[in-house]
Every structure is written in C-alpha cells, then in structure tokens.
Amino acid sequence: MARSDNKIIRVRHVQGYGVAIVAEVGDDDDGLSGKAQETKNGKIYFGGEDSFWLVTGEKRETHLAPKSEDLHVPIFNTATSALVGRIKGIPDFSKGMQKLGGKGKPDAVSFATATRLTVGYCPRDISHGDLVERLRAGRLDVPSQGTVDAIEVRPKTWMISGFTRQPNGSYGLSPQVPIRAVQSVIIEGKPDWIQLASGLAVFRSPPKWSSATATDLRSDEEILRSAQEWLTRAATAASETAGSASVSLVDLLKARIAGTVGKDEREDLESAVRVISNRTSLLEVMPLLLKRDPEWEKNLRDFERAERKRISEEVRLKLKFETEEGGRQLEDLRAQIAEAETRLASAAHRQVLLKNETEKHEALLEEKILEAARRLETGYSEQSQILREEVDRLRAEVDGLAHPTAKPSTAEIPHSPAVPVERRPAPAPTVEAPPIATEEERQRIVGELAKDSGLSLAEVVAVLLHSTEDVPVLLGERAAGVAAHFANAVGGSSAAIVFCDPTRISLSDLLRDELSGFSKAVQTAMANPDVLVPVAFCGITNGPCEYWLPQLVEMRRLGRIPRNTAVVASAGTDGMRVSVPKTVLRHLFPIRMPEGTKSPVGNRFAGRWPMSGKGSDEGFQEALDLLMGGKDIALDVLRATAKMLSRMPVAPGLMMADVAAVLLRQNEWNEVVDSSAEDPNLRFFQNIGG
Numbered sequence: 001m002a003r004s005d006n007k008i009i010r011v012r013h014v015q016g017y018g019v020a021i022v023a024e025v026g027d028d029d030d031g032l033s034g035k036a037q038e039t040k041n042g043k044i045y046f047g048g049e050d051s052f053w054l055v056t057g058e059k060r061e062t063h064l065a066p067k068s069e070d071l072h073v074p075i076f077n078t079a080t081s082a083l084v085g086r087i088k089g090i091p092d093f094s095k096g097m098q099k100l101g102g103k104g105k106p107d108a109v110s111f112a113t114a115t116r117l118t119v120g121y122c123p124r125d126i127s128h129g130d131l132v133e134r135l136r137a138g139r140l141d142v143p144s145q146g147t148v149d150a151i152e153v154r155p156k157t158w159m160i161s162g163f164t165r166q167p168n169g170s171y172g173l174s175p176q177v178p179i180r181a182v183q184s185v186i187i188e189g190k191p192d193w194i195q196l197a198s199g200l201a202v203f204r205s206p207p208k209w210s211s212a213t214a215t216d217l218r219s220d221e222e223i224l225r226s227a228q229e230w231l232t233r234a235a236t237a238a239s240e241t242a243g244s245a246s247v248s249l250v251d252l253l254k255a256r257i258a259g260t261v262g263k264d265e266r267e268d269l270e271s272a273v274r275v276i277s278n279r280t281s282l283l284e285v286m287p288l289l290l291k292r293d294p295e296w297e298k299n300l301r302d303f304e305r306a307e308r309k310r311i312s313e314e315v316r317l318k319l320k321f322e323t324e325e326g327g328r329q330l331e332d333l334r335a336q337i338a339e340a341e342t343r344l345a346s347a348a349h350r351q352v353l354l355k356n357e358t359e360k361h362e363a364l365l366e367e368k369i370l371e372a373a374r375r376l377e378t379g380y381s382e383q384s385q386i387l388r389e390e391v392d393r394l395r396a397e398v399d400g401l402a403h404p405t406a407k408p409s410t411a412e413i414p415h416s417p418a419v420p421v422e423r424r425p426a427p428a429p430t431v432e433a434p435p436i437a438t439e440e441e442r443q444r445i446v447g448e449l450a451k452d453s454g455l456s457l458a459e460v461v462a463v464l465l466h467s468t469e470d471v472p473v474l475l476g477e478r479a480a481g482v483a484a485h486f487a488n489a490v491g492g493s494s495a496a497i498v499f500c501d502p503t504r505i506s507l508s509d510l511l512r513d514e515l516s517g518f519s520k521a522v523q524t525a526m527a528n529p530d531v532l533v534p535v536a537f538c539g540i541t542n543g544p545c546e547y548w549l550p551q552l553v554e555m556r557r558l559g560r561i562p563r564n565t566a567v568v569a570s571a572g573t574d575g576m577r578v579s580v581p582k583t584v585l586r587h588l589f590p591i592r593m594p595e596g597t598k599s600p601v602g603n604r605f606a607g608r609w610p611m612s613g614k615g616s617d618e619g620f621q622e623a624l625d626l627l628m629g630g631k632d633i634a635l636d637v638l639r640a641t642a643k644m645l646s647r648m649p650v651a652p653g654l655m656m657a658d659v660a661a662v663l664l665r666q667n668e669w670n671e672v673v674d675s676s677a678e679d680p681n682l683r684f685f686q687n688i689g690g
Helices: 042-047 078-088 128-137 220-239 249-259 263-277 282-291 294-402 439-453 457-466 479-494 507-512 518-527 549-558 617-628 635-646 656-663 665-675 680-684
Strands: 006-015 019-025 036-040 052-056 059-061 107-110 113-116 118-121 150-154 157-159 163-165 171-173 182-184 193-195 200-203 213-215 471-475 496-499 533-538 565-571 588-592
Touching: 006 042, 019 042, 042 052, 042 113, 128 150, 128 171, 150 182, 157 182, 220 263, 282 294, 439 457, 439 479, 457 471, 457 588, 457 635, 457 656, 471 479, 471 549, 479 496, 479 518, 479 533, 479 565, 496 518, 507 518, 507 549, 518 533, 518 565, 549 565, 588 665, 588 680, 617 635, 617 656, 635 656, 635 665, 656 665
Parallel strands: 036 107, 118 150, 471 565, 471 588, 496 533, 533 565
Antiparallel strands: 006 019, 006 052, 019 036, 052 113, 059 107, 118 200, 150 157, 163 171, 182 213, 193 200
C-alpha cells in the first residue's frame, strides 16, 4: 500500500544486484537498531553505506529476488567485498544480514522519490576545543562510513570545506588551510535538522549558509602565548640599533625579521587583538569587587547620603531662588495687566463718549437735511405758484387785447390745479458680491477648520481638494455639524446646507428644497465659475442616496452641474439609516473624525475662495516624482492624485507627502470595496440596521 508521507532513512548495508538495506532515522535514533528494510534503488545503492535520504511514496514490494539477467554480472562477490573493505580500512560487511538486528528477512519496499541529505557532525562527548585539536592532528573520528559535509568547530560555527578524510577513516585539516584563518560559516535562520545520538546532524532541507569568514581555531591560551612572544620580539626589534658599527650582519638580519611581519603573522596579531578585546577591563571589575567589602559598602552609603543631602540643598536653594524670581515676574505681569486694564477701560469710556457724540451729530445732521429739504420744497412751491399767477395775468391781458369792448371780468380767474410732479421710485440698492478671500485668510481658515474638527491639517486640505472630484464623507457623531461648518467657512451665504432624509429620493427633490439653497448654489456656481460654491449633504445614509448621488457626481463630471460646485458630505453613527450599495461607495472618500469631536461654533467665512483650476506644471511634476517614489500605484490613480496635489494650497507646516498619504486612502478604499475585505469604515455605510 502506497504512503504519501516522507521520512528519513539511513543505508546500513549494500549488497549485490543493486539492493540496499535501509532503516528509518529519528531524533536521537541513528537507525542502527531499528527495523531494517531492503530496497532496490540505483540512487540509494550507489550513495553507499551510512548515506542519509529523504524518501516519499513508500510502497511494499515482494521479495527482491535477483533477476536471471543479473546473476552473471554481480557487482561484488563475498570475497571481493571483504578485500575491498580491508583495503579501505572499513569494517567487513561481507556477512551481510548478520549485522542487521532482528529476526527474519527484511521487508522489501520501494520509494517514489529519494533525495540525498546534507550530513554534519556536532561533537557530543568532546568539547569543540578537543574537536579542533583532533582535526589539526588528523585523527578526528566521525561515527559514519559515509561522507560528512560539515563539521561544527565552534558553537553555531561550521566548516563546509578545508577538511579531508584520511586513508584510515579519520578527518583532518587540508594541508593548505591555515589554522589562523579557517573559512567558516553559520546557518542563517533556524536549521531544519535532526540530531542523532552519535553526534551526526542530518538536515531535512539544504541549510542556508552565510558568507564565509576567516576564523582562528586556536585556543585562547595559544593565542595569548603568541602575543607574549610578539612582545618579546618587539622588544628585540626596538633594542637593535641599525646605525651602530658594532652590529653584525646576523644581528641586522634578526632585527629585520623581528621588525617585519608576514601575512600569516599578521593574522596571528589580529587573532590576539580579538581575544584581548573580549577580556573585561580590571578597572571595570574593581568597583564590583569593592562593593562586596562591608567597610567599603558602609563608606559608600555614607558618601551617597552626604551627596544626596548636598544635592537636595542645592536644589532647594535653586528652587527658592527661581520661586522668588518667578514671584517678581508675576508681580510685574500683574502690574502690566492692571495698567492695560486701566487703558482698556479708558479706551472703552472714550469709545462710549465718541459713540454718543457721533449719534448726536448724526441726529443733528439728519434734522438739518430734513429742514433743507422742506425749505427747498417750500421754495419750489412758491415759485410755481408765482409762475402760474403770471401765466394767468398774461392770458387775461391777451384776451383783453382780442376783445377791447369787453369789460374785464371781475370774477376771479380760477387757478388751474397744480400738476402733481411724478416721482419715480428709487432703484433698489444692488447687493455687492463678497470679496475674494486673501491667501493669508484662506491659510488661517484651513488651520481653524483643522482645530474645530479635530482632523489633521493634511486631512482638511485633502477634503477641500477632493470636494470638486468625488464626494468626501466625514464620519463621526458630530460629522453633520462639521460638514456644514466646512461649507459655511468656504462659501458663506452662497453655500448650500442640505439635510438628507427618506422623503428626498431623487436629485430633483433636493433641488426643490428652497430652504437648503441647493438650487441657488448651482445657479451661483454657473454665474461665478471662478469661485468655489460649497454644498454640504448632511447625513447621506439617512435616506436612499443611491438614487441621486451617482447622478450628481456624473453630471458634475460632464459639466451639467458646474465643476466649481464643491461637495462635502457626512454620515452619522446611530438612528435608522439606509445601507449604501458598492457601486455608490466608489464615489465616496471617507474621512474618520476623532472620538469626542464637538460641534464647531462661530462663522469662519472671510470671503469667496477662488477655483484653483488645473494647478501648475511644476506642482504636477513634483507630485508625480513624490508618488512614483513610493509603492506601486495604478496609472489612473497616479494621474488623478498628482492632479489634485498640484492644486494644493500653501500653508505653514503643510507637507505634500502628508496630503498625498491622505489622498491615497481613496485607492485603498476602492480596493476594500472591490475585494469585500474588512474595513472599520464600512460599518458606517453597510449592514447598519437601525
């Protein structure tokens, strides 16, 4: 029956016709006393005795009887195997199954795959120093007839080259390897291995060796002895005087040898320096030793108490001096405040007097203006009456000249009624549009909006930039008040404040709401394309926004609604709300407000805000360089974000990288919406119930 699990086996014996006797290996189990099995596998057979293999797909087979065609080509007969064993210096395995414990014939198995494993040797019964000494002497015995790929010469330090197996089976250093600079490696990460009782380490997967480094395998005592010899040699070199006439050639040669070093000797010096650098300084150890002495400990405590008392007195005096100095400064400040309050009261009194005098002068001026108007009206009436009388007399004289016999009538000539003067109504005063807010005022308002809402400066700027692209949504308990505050600060009386509810389903319903001013805001945006006209949609989840929000976004994108209509929305946290479909979520840009945000108060409006347009080419290129230097971003998202960043206003303490990090949340939000992943902001829009 086939098996899908894998296991590690050890070749205990090989015999003729390609058959190998193997046994399973486990932790602290060398596989020499367990149940033996036989297999006919070319790779395992030619791997030789004491080789280790990772096998899979074990399958029981019938007895591996030699085939007829194999009978005349045996690999080794019994006599040849014994002779080869004696020549190689290894035990004689010609007796075959006599050395394999257990009774009966081993089971025959086959394997689907067989992978040879890396084998290392770790000392167990001896120290690493003894291992190195035996390796230097060429008599390190490893309990394996197979090949050892690595030897642990220091804790967690291995040699994977530079050693050879001697003809007698022992291991030793290669002749060309210097003991002062042996190439060693360590295992990176946690090794996947099993350690056997004999000291062999079998790696289930190939170990990841680090880069080779030079290691001095000599003991610390040997290195220190060589350092002492170097001191003697240095003293000899310093004592020889090359310029003396009495120095012989032999002494000059000795001085030259003592005063110069070769490559191997330089490595010897480096090893001595490394050993000495690891030794603790005597000056560091002496305080620890003195602390154990009772008398020294008592003196140290007395000294600590004296120092603590001295430092405490110094701190007390310094604190007293600073307190007195602070008291004097406080008195000066109080005197200045009192003087300022006196000046303020005097200025307020003068202001009241000036206001009263101004009102008196205004009243007197109004009376004089009315009196002058009455006089002018009376004068015009009298002149008109005199003019009418003159006209009547002239008319009577003309009639007398035309009829001379007629007696002048003594009857009073009726006066023609005065023609009333038609007075046209005065034209209605024209309301001037608010002025454009200056750059300083806009920077101040942005900072105040960040302070009022609890958002960061970069988040406030991101909301303003996104308000003409998609729909930024403020999330939180007081989000509706903050959204209305944003719109009022930017647009003033021209801003529209729309509170959504279940009765407003379509965009036409919102436009018919005269109290919100949405329709008026759209008309104002059409008439003034160079300024921002904000619209705040408060509580978009209070009603079914899926029927009007996509229409609003698309009509603004196509120009049916002016592009300078800046939209900001809010979503609440409680009450009966309506879930938002995923197709609508892609139009939103959620911004989470901090907990405990209060409703802002006051009017921040200082003038209309200009429409920023397309931004500068330099800003667009700078934004592209910034965004392309980070993580991979889709091309459409990259262009849209860079376009918004190029319109970023200038504000103290505002960095383009901070605003870019906030704007890129839109890309992360779209990925969450597309993949149906978990996101804390989704609870404000979906599955919200009542």
